[in-house]
Amino acid sequence: MTRSVIDPITRIEGHLRVEMEVDSHGIVSDAWVSGGCFRGMELVVQDRTPEDAAQIVERICGVCPVSHAHASSIAGDKAYGITISNKARIVRNLIEGAQFLHSNILWLYNLAALDYVNPLNALNANIPDTYELAQAVGTSMNTDFYALAEKLTKFAENGQLSIFSGNWFGADEGTAYTMTPEADLICTAHYLEALKMQARASEVSALLGGKMPHVMTIIPGGCMWVPTEQKLDDLKAMCEEIRTWCNETLLQDTLVLAQFYGDALNWGKGCGRYVAWGVFEGPKWPYANYEEQMRNRYLPMGVIDENFKVTSVQESSITEYMGHSWYKGSETYTSPYFVTEPDFTSYDVNDRYSWVKCPAYDGRPMEAGSMARVFSAYLQGVDFVVDGVDTISDALGAQRGDLSAFQSTLGRTAIRQVETLYIADLMCQWVDDLMEAIKGGEEDYFKEPETITGSGTGFWEAPRGALYHHEDVKDGKITGYQIIIPSTWNLAPINADGVHGPLEQALIGIPVADIEMPINALRTVHSFDPCTACAVHVSQPSTGKHFETVTNPWGVK
Amino acid sequence: MENQAKIADFDSILESRGVTRRDFLGLCASIAAAAGLSQMAIPRIAHALEESVIGAKQGALYPVIWIEGASCTGCTESFAQIETPDVGAIVLDLISLNYSETLSAAAGHSVEEAKAQTIAAGNYILVYEGAVLKAFEGNALRVAGEVGTSALVEAAESANAVVALGSCAVNGGWCAAHPNPAQAMGVQQYLEEVGVEATVVNVPGCPANPEWLMSILVDVVVMKDVSLLLDRLNSENKPDDIFGQTIHDNCERRGHFENGEFVYKFGSEEEAKGYCLYPLGCRGPQTKSNCGVVLWNNRRSWCVQAGAPCIGCCEANPANPGDNWVQVNTPFYKRMRDLRIGDWLVQPTVIGVGLTAIVAACLVVHGFGMKLTGRMDGGAPFEKIRKWDAKHPEKSIGKYDLTPEERQALAEKDCGHAVSLDETRGGQS
Numbered sequence: 001m002t003r004s005v006i007d008p009i010t011r012i013e014g015h016l017r018v019e020m021e022v023d024s025h026g027i028v029s030d031a032w033v034s035g036g037c038f039r040g041m042e043l044v045v046q047d048r049t050p051e052d053a054a055q056i057v058e059r060i061c062g063v064c065p066v067s068h069a070h071a072s073s074i075a076g077d078k079a080y081g082i083t084i085s086n087k088a089r090i091v092r093n094l095i096e097g098a099q100f101l102h103s104n105i106l107w108l109y110n111l112a113a114l115d116y117v118n119p120l121n122a123l124n125a126n127i128p129d130t131y132e133l134a135q136a137v138g139t140s141m142n143t144d145f146y147a148l149a150e151k152l153t154k155f156a157e158n159g160q161l162s163i164f165s166g167n168w169f170g171a172d173e174g175t176a177y178t179m180t181p182e183a184d185l186i187c188t189a190h191y192l193e194a195l196k197m198q199a200r201a202s203e204v205s206a207l208l209g210g211k212m213p214h215v216m217t218i219i220p221g222g223c224m225w226v227p228t229e230q231k232l233d234d235l236k237a238m239c240e241e242i243r244t245w246c247n248e249t250l251l252q253d254t255l256v257l258a259q260f261y262g263d264a265l266n267w268g269k270g271c272g273r274y275v276a277w278g279v280f281e282g283p284k285w286p287y288a289n290y291e292e293q294m295r296n297r298y299l300p301m302g303v304i305d306e307n308f309k310v311t312s313v314q315e316s317s318i319t320e321y322m323g324h325s326w327y328k329g330s331e332t333y334t335s336p337y338f339v340t341e342p343d344f345t346s347y348d349v350n351d352r353y354s355w356v357k358c359p360a361y362d363g364r365p366m367e368a369g370s371m372a373r374v375f376s377a378y379l380q381g382v383d384f385v386v387d388g389v390d391t392i393s394d395a396l397g398a399q400r401g402d403l404s405a406f407q408s409t410l411g412r413t414a415i416r417q418v419e420t421l422y423i424a425d426l427m428c429q430w431v432d433d434l435m436e437a438i439k440g441g442e443e444d445y446f447k448e449p450e451t452i453t454g455s456g457t458g459f460w461e462a463p464r465g466a467l468y469h470h471e472d473v474k475d476g477k478i479t480g481y482q483i484i485i486p487s488t489w490n491l492a493p494i495n496a497d498g499v500h501g502p503l504e505q506a507l508i509g510i511p512v513a514d515i516e517m518p519i520n521a522l523r524t525v526h527s528f529d530p531c532t533a534c535a536v537h538v539s540q541p542s543t544g545k546h547f548e549t550v551t552n553p554w555g556v557k
Numbered sequence: 558m559e560n561q562a563k564i565a566d567f568d569s570i571l572e573s574r575g576v577t578r579r580d581f582l583g584l585c586a587s588i589a590a591a592a593g594l595s596q597m598a599i600p601r602i603a604h605a606l607e608e609s610v611i612g613a614k615q616g617a618l619y620p621v622i623w624i625e626g627a628s629c630t631g632c633t634e635s636f637a638q639i640e641t642p643d644v645g646a647i648v649l650d651l652i653s654l655n656y657s658e659t660l661s662a663a664a665g666h667s668v669e670e671a672k673a674q675t676i677a678a679g680n681y682i683l684v685y686e687g688a689v690l691k692a693f694e695g696n697a698l699r700v701a702g703e704v705g706t707s708a709l710v711e712a713a714e715s716a717n718a719v720v721a722l723g724s725c726a727v728n729g730g731w732c733a734a735h736p737n738p739a740q741a742m743g744v745q746q747y748l749e750e751v752g753v754e755a756t757v758v759n760v761p762g763c764p765a766n767p768e769w770l771m772s773i774l775v776d777v778v779v780m781k782d783v784s785l786l787l788d789r790l791n792s793e794n795k796p797d798d799i800f801g802q803t804i805h806d807n808c809e810r811r812g813h814f815e816n817g818e819f820v821y822k823f824g825s826e827e828e829a830k831g832y833c834l835y836p837l838g839c840r841g842p843q844t845k846s847n848c849g850v851v852l853w854n855n856r857r858s859w860c861v862q863a864g865a866p867c868i869g870c871c872e873a874n875p876a877n878p879g880d881n882w883v884q885v886n887t888p889f890y891k892r893m894r895d896l897r898i899g900d901w902l903v904q905p906t907v908i909g910v911g912l913t914a915i916v917a918a919c920l921v922v923h924g925f926g927m928k929l930t931g932r933m934d935g936g937a938p939f940e941k942i943r944k945w946d947a948k949h950p951e952k953s954i955g956k957y958d959l960t961p962e963e964r965q966a967l968a969e970k971d972c973g974h975a976v977s978l979d980e981t982r983g984g985q986s
Contacts, residue, residue: 006665007701010658013630015700036699038692039627040738044731044883052887055868059731062631062764088824106637114662151649159613160620160653166610166663166671192645199638199855206854209863212638213631213764216865219823224864226829234857326693342738344693347702355697445824522664 001029004515008036009525011111013063014532016491018503018521019349022512028521031500031507032349033491035356035532038326038342042481049476050076050220057469057483061531062213063106066099066205067279067462068483069218071469076220078456079473080449083286088222088445090434091208093280093298094235095215095223097427098204100279101242102212103463104370104420105201108250109194112413112526113187115519116257118169118177122185123152130182139252140245143189152188171517178260187256190249197245204238204427207231222446227438236431243424250417251388255395261410261523265396268409268524270506271365274304274372275489277313277468279461280426283433294459295380298426299419301459302376303361308403310379315457318468318484321358324351324493332360332496336457336470336482356532358492358501359484367502368465368489369528370416375403377422384425388418409506409520412527452476462486464531487531503528610667611655611674618653619778620681622672622712625658626705627698627732627741628687631764632723633659639767640855651778655681669701676715682777683716684770685709688725688732688741697739706747713748713755717783720773721745724761724873724882731763733878734887742878745794758786759794761846763870763882768851769799793875799851804841804867807849810834820864828864838890840869866890 007017015036023029045053058069130145202212209215217224278294278301287293294301302310323330328341377385390400398405458469465486472480492501512518648654656672690697695704721744724730729741745757776786791797814833868889874880
C-alpha cells in the first residue's frame, strides 16, 4: 500500500488535489478528492439586486461564465414572474451555445489532449506519412505539417520547455504515451488550431455579449443585445466556420485516440447515476410549466439511475452534507434551504478534507456533465444525439443502445464530441431562427418586472454539468442565494453513509504503474472536466459584523 | 536537450562549493525528514534538484510563471482569446510559460518542480491572477499542500516584475466585496504587508484584456527593457496609457451623450441606434480604461457596443480591498449606489429621486446647448469654409467651389482629401 498524490491537478479550472491509495498490484484502492479554494460567492450577492447578482455570480468561473449569468437570470425571471420573449430566448441560446463550443473545444484539445498526445514526439514524424494518415482517418488538414514540424524543431533546439516543463510524457517508463509520431503531429496541429477555434467561438459570445469571459448582456427579463444587419452576417459566418471545423476534426481525432488508448475503456466508471437539468430552451416557447420547459430543452432534463431509467427532477430530493468538508456541523440540508459557515480545521482524509461540500439526489452521489446530458438526450430520443452516439458505438465495436460501453474514462472523453457537434449544428439553425423572428417583428428583447418580490430557481447546465441557482428576492433585493455547481456533484467528498463521490469512485480501480506520475488518474480526472473554483460555495451570511460607512453614495467621483 | 543541466554539471557545481555528492544526498534526507516524507522519497528529491525539468534555463524565450490565486481562471481564459499573435504562438515563440495551472502539460509535484527551478534560475516575470486570501491563516486557498500566500511570496521575491492581473489580483475584486468572508486582498498590498520588495504592475479588469498584458510583454520581452514598463506606470502602478482616461472619453456612444440621446430600456430601439447608456447606470464616466479603443475578442466588440452599460470592472484601488469594483458600483444599473452601514443597507431612494431629477434636468439643458451650438441635426449650419483654410488660402487642401459633377468625380477617384457629398453641409472637409 502506498499513497500517490497529484496536487495541483493542472489543465482544469481552479485548485484540485487528488490523493490515492495504491495497492501492491498497482491498482487504486481508495481515493480522496479535495477542492482547495474558498471564496464565498453567495455571501457577496446578499442584499444586492437580481440584475447585479447575474453579473457577479458569473465571475465564479471564467470558463463557463455565461451559464452562471444565464442560470441566475432564469432564477431572476422566475422570481419576477417574467416569461422572456422568443427573440431573447434565441439570443440567450446563441450566447450559451457559443460558450459551450468554446469550452468543449478548449477542454478536448488544450486541457485533456496532453494526457494522450506528446507534441515533443511529433518531432520524429515522417511528414508524407502524416498526410497519408490524416487522409486515411479523414481528419482535417488545415495546417501545413511541414511548417509545423519546422516550428517544433526550432522550439526544441532552443531547449526551453515552456508549457511542456515537467511533463509526464515519459511516465510508466516511457510506455504511457503510445501514439505514433505522425498521429502526435496531427493532434499537435489540431491543438494549435483548437486554440484559435475556441477563441473564434468566444468571439461569437463577444459579438452578442460584449466580451468573453464575463458576457454583459444576459439579464433577468431578457437580454440587452439587439441584432442589426451588420452583426447578423458576422454571426452566421462565424457559426458556420466553427461547425465546419468541428465536423472535419472532432470525431475523427477521437477515434484516433481510441485506437491508441482502448484500455481506458476498462476503468473510470464512477457512480453510474446521472443528473442533467437540461440546457438550451426549446423551440415551442413558451411552455406551460417548468417541467415542460426543462423536458423540451434541446438537451433535455433527466435524472438517470443505474439501470438507465430517466425521471424528472424533484427539487426537494436535492440535499447537501458537509461532514467531510471545512464547514461547521455535520447536518444534511434539503434544497433550497442550506445553512453553512466555513470553518477550516486541517487536511485529514479520515475527517474533513475539502472545501467542496457533498450534494446528493435521493441521498446518493450523482455524476453531472456532458455524458449525463448526452445519455439523457439519447434515452429521450433526440435524433442528432442518437445518430452520433450510435456512430461512436459502431466505431468502438460496442452494441448500439448499450450506453454502459461509455461508462469509462475514454467513453466519457469520447461521448462529449457528440454534444459539441450537435451544438455547432444548432447554432447555425438558431441564427436562421433569429432572422425569422426579426422578420416576424415579435415582441421586445427585454421585459421590465411588474413585481420585485418572489423566489426563483434556475435549473440549467454549464458545460461541466447540472447547474442550480436559487434566489429569494424581497423588494428588489436578494435575501438568500444558493448555488449548486456541476463540479460540486462530481468532486463531492465522502457522504454521510461513507460512500465516495463520483470522481473518487471513478479513480478507485484504475491502474497506476508509477506513483510519481499517475497518468491514468490524470486522464480520469480530465474526463470529468472539473471546475473547482466554482465547486466551492456557501450560503447564509456569517454573523460577523463589519462596520463600514460609504461616504459617497452616488458612486460618481 | 543541449542546454539542459547535466548531472556532471551539477556535480561540478557542488564541488565548487565544497560539497560532495554524498553530503548532498544526506542533505536531501534531512530535508525529506523535515518535510515528513518517507525514506522512499529521497531519490525523487535528489532527482528534482539535479535535473532540469524546464529544459534550458534561459534561451530565446522569456521565462514566465503564471500563478492562479483565488481566481476564476477568467484572466487566463481572456489571455487564451488573444489573436495576432495567438496564444499558441506566444507560448512557443515568445515566452517560456514554465508554470500555468491551466496550460501546463505537467501536473502535481512535477509542475511544482518546474516552478521551483524557474525561480532558482531567475530572470523571469510572475503573472499572478486572482485574489490573495488570508482567511483561516491562508487556508482559504490551498495549493500543493501549502497555503496560497506562501506560493506568492516565494515566486514574487525573485521576479523581475510581478503583474497583478485582473481586478482580483489588484485589490481582491469581487471576492473582497462585502462581507469579504475569505479576507481577500490585492497582491501589492499583501507583499507590502509581509515586507517583500517587488515591482508590482497592476492591471485591473474583470477579466483583464489580453492586449493589456501583451503590451507589458512587448516592453519586457520584445523590446527587452523593463524601464519602458516602469515609465508607463501611474501612482497606482497601473499603465497610464491604458488606465489614464475614462471609458466615457473614448466611447463610441459619446456623440449621443452630447446630443442628449439616451437609452432608457434594455434591448430597445434606442439601444439598436447606439444611443448613450448613461441613464441605465453606465459607469463609463468614472471608470478609467481604454476598453472602447482596444476592444475585446479579436477586436470583435466591447460591453457598450453590445448594448451593456459599463459596470466599472476596472475600478480597483490597490491600497484598499474595500474599494473593489463590486462594492463601488452596485447596483450596476442605477445611477446611485447603496449606502451600507455594517449589515444595514439603504438604497437612498428619496435622495436618489432628487438626484435623478437634477441629472435629467442637466442633461436636457446640455442637449439644448448642443442644439443651439449646431451640434445636433436641425441646428445651425456648419461653417461653409473652415476658418483655418480661409486664413491660409495658399496652404488649404480643401476644395470649396466644386460643381456637383466635379464633386462626384472626386469622390469616385477616392482622392486623398476629404470631399463632402452633402450639399447642405457646404464645403466643409
